[in-house]
Amino acid sequence: MALLELKNLHVALEDGTEIVKGVDLRVDTNEVHAIMGPNGSGKSTLAYAIAGHPAYEITEGQILLDGADVTEAGADERAQQGLFLAFQYPYAIPGVTVTSFLRSAINAIRKARAGGVDDPVPVPEFRTELFAQMERLKVSRELASRYLNDGFSGGEKKRVEILQMAMLKPRVAVLDETDSGLDIDALKIVAGGVKELVGPSMGALVITHYQRILNYIQPNFVHVFVDGQIVEEGGPELAQELEKSGYAKWEKEKVA
């Protein structure tokens, strides 16, 4: 049983336009999968659909999380069951500090896992963990008391996405272009943070259109994604090849 399994997934916009056109994918523990594709190919749409965004309709196919069908589940239930999406463009929540947001999220997940009974994380335990993770991800302490993503730089937002992942400890993490907007040092830290979590209890799906991040997170599998479909699959060498030749080959095929 895979951690995350997509079966013939089709996703359409509210106006009916089909963006994701039949995707099959299995992500397991200990695995890093990379999805690489050109701008506008539908990568974020795929990520949003996996996370349960209400504006993206799954018109066909299935999403399984740890074997359970979550195709119809809300975003909150999917997260409670261990799914995490690092957003390409995270939203700001004015008035809510990073700390209080993280505590609310952790407590929401704990409550769901305790069958709907409040089971708040003890504050000292939470703080110790938060400070340790911030230290590892080189997130400044000051950021914890600022309002979530409110006025954050692009790089700060991406780091805080990874901080959230580290705190929420998902089973499957989908990272949507977490590499864009990061300088090399930040990229190394973020990649290190992801690598540390991938293991016997977590798998990751890394979405990018650059090969750069894959130098730091060695993917086990690379999926080339063009026009809503996986058009080729292979090992890490495929990423290298893409870096040289680009997506022209598949995009031409589409035209032909």
Next chain:
Amino acid sequence: MPRARLANAAAAAAYEALPLPTTRDEAWRFTDLKDFDPSSFGTRPAAAAVTNVPQLLDLDVAGLATVTESGITVDRAPEGVVFEPLSPDHQRLYELVGWNEKFAAHNAAVWEHGLLVHVPKGHVLRQPLYVRLHNSAENGSLFFRLLVIAEEESRFTVIEEYASARPDLPAYTNAVAELYVEQAAKLEYVSIQNLSRETWHFGTHHARVERDAELDWVAGGFGSKRGKIRIQNDLNGPGATSRVTGAYFADGSQHLDYDTFQEHIAPSTESDFAFKGALRETARAVWRGMIRVEPDAQKTNAYQENRNLLLSPDAHADSIPGLEIMANDVRCTHGATLGRVDEEQLFYLMSRGLTRSEAERLIVRGFFQDVLDRIELEPVREALGAALEARIPQT
């Protein structure tokens, strides 16, 4: 005739002569009183005082008074200050709020239960004076009058909380507050209204702030059916400052109306009014703010803002800011915004495991955070924050 009787009689005549406002009156354009008949509410007191009225605040207090339809009781009063039932003959009555307006006139004509808070020169109270106002009579009315005199350099807090015995109690409440903040005094005044959803509530609160004195005011609006709260601050001596912070939440068919007036009379005065509200279902809020700077009030610094967050497509808010400036060296700013809860923000929070209602609560809490941060009294800040969040139903 004693002064009190004369005042009551004059006010009663004014009340009879003044028509009930309609939406043709500019101040009432968005608040329709056509279903309201003040005379349909009885003035006979309820038989017994109520207990177990739900309260938002839990405070350690220096003084405590309870007001119901049947009277006022002073449960505890601190040493060295006057905290007692208000005499109808008090010399300072009606100076700030008289009877030139329908609801002020109604109060002046018939009020019986009032509270006098008079703190002498230099006296400092560490703990607040707390007034609970409870209505419990079906189709009853409650008229309350508060007179606060903060003598020179005194510092203290007066907190009033309005609540009803039942959430669906049909009633009429009419409150007047006259607040004198004398030279270099500091008064914190908190007025929280959590009346039943069938209470017509009218409030006329007027403060005069003298030289170097400071007024810090918090208005919390949760309950009531419809009505109007008028808040006027006169900055009457150089260096006077007032800060008014409003937070309200309405749902169902509730209709809240705040009418604020920042009257700068003396030079070098400052006023800062910030009101924020969240509205669900078909609730409606009206805010009308006026800053007036009199010719002598140079170097005035005045600010007003009203921001509303709509949580449902049918909720509605009207903000009408106003400036009337007769001096030339002043700084006046105002702002009004209307926002909706953003579906993308909600999705972002839900993708972290929060349910929709938890996510909404967090967004609402965040929305109010800056006005809550203005509240110096921690128990008041916490209670208001919790009450605001609690208005988002749990699913």
